[in-house]
Amino acid sequence: xxxAAGGDGGAGGAEGGxxxxxxxxxxxxxxxxxxxxxxxxxxxLEKLVAxxxxxxxxxxxxxxxxxxPQLTRSIYDQFISQLQTSIKEEIQDVKNEGNLEGLFSLLxxxxxxxxxxxxxxxxxxxxxxxxxxxxxxxxxxxxxxxLRRALQERQHRSSxxxxxxxxxxxxxxxxxxxxxxxxxxxxxxxxxxxxLIMALQELQ
Numbered sequence: 001x002x003x004a005a006g007g008d009g010g011a012g013g014a015e016g017g018x019x020x021x022x023x024x025x026x027x028x029x030x031x032x033x034x035x036x037x038x039x040x041x042x043x044x045l046e047k048l049v050a051x052x053x054x055x056x057x058x059x060x061x062x063x064x065x066x067x068x069p070q071l072t073r074s075i076y077d078q079f080i081s082q083l084q085t086s087i088k089e090e091i092q093d094v095k096n097e098g099n100l101e102g103l104f105s106l107l108x109x110x111x112x113x114x115x116x117x118x119x120x121x122x123x124x125x126x127x128x129x130x131x132x133x134x135x136x137x138x139x140x141x142x143x144x145x146x147l148r149r150a151l152q153e154r155q156h157r158s159s160x161x162x163x164x165x166x167x168x169x170x171x172x173x174x175x176x177x178x179x180x181x182x183x184x185x186x187x188x189x190x191x192x193x194x195x196l197i198m199a200l201q202e203l204q
Contacts, residue, residue, distance in 0.1 A: 033104040041091055045084050052080070 031039070057076045058065045065072045095101060124131050 032108050034101055037100070037104065041088070045087060048087075049080055049084070052083075 054073070054076055057079075058072065061072060125134075
């Protein structure tokens with residue numbers, strides 16, 4: 001008996017030592033915001049059903065309940081089921097239209113990435129003008145840099161177009177000179193032909 005008790009105690013001590021000496025349990029991960037939102041909706045529905053209890057429903061339709069108690073219960077069950085289904089569908093439509101699932105996941109990701117950030121998070125200083133300036137100045141600087149790049153690209157493009165226009169003008173000027181030279185040559189040929197015709201007429 002004593003030996004058996006000693007054996008049980010030893011076994012219990014070994015088990016206790018194993019439990020104490022083991023690794024600490026890993027804490028469960030915090031639920032995501034989508035899960036929290038679903039839990040809030042479920043809690044709201046539970047409280048809604050509790051607020052519209054069967055007793056209250058019966059108190060509103062007491063005369064009908066006295067005549068048809070089973071039918072009253074069936075109507076109440078159907079009403080509650082349809083009400084819950086309708087509310088869930090409306091909430092799901094809102095979630096789909098607003099892409100709440102994606103936004104919740106994005107927010108969870110941002111919060112998770114912020115945990116490893118060493119620099120302190122931004123906090124308002126209490127001076128609205130300073131806070132607005134600190135938020136707007138980086139944006140305005142980036143916008144100014146973007147505008148400068150766009151302006152440089154436009155200027156470069158305008159310079160290229162101006163050079164092409166000048167080349168086009170030079171080509172037009174050269175073409176005009178060629179046309180003028182051919183016109184003068186044609187006029188000279190026409191004059192020679194006219195003089196030749198007059199000389200032949202005089203000989204006749």
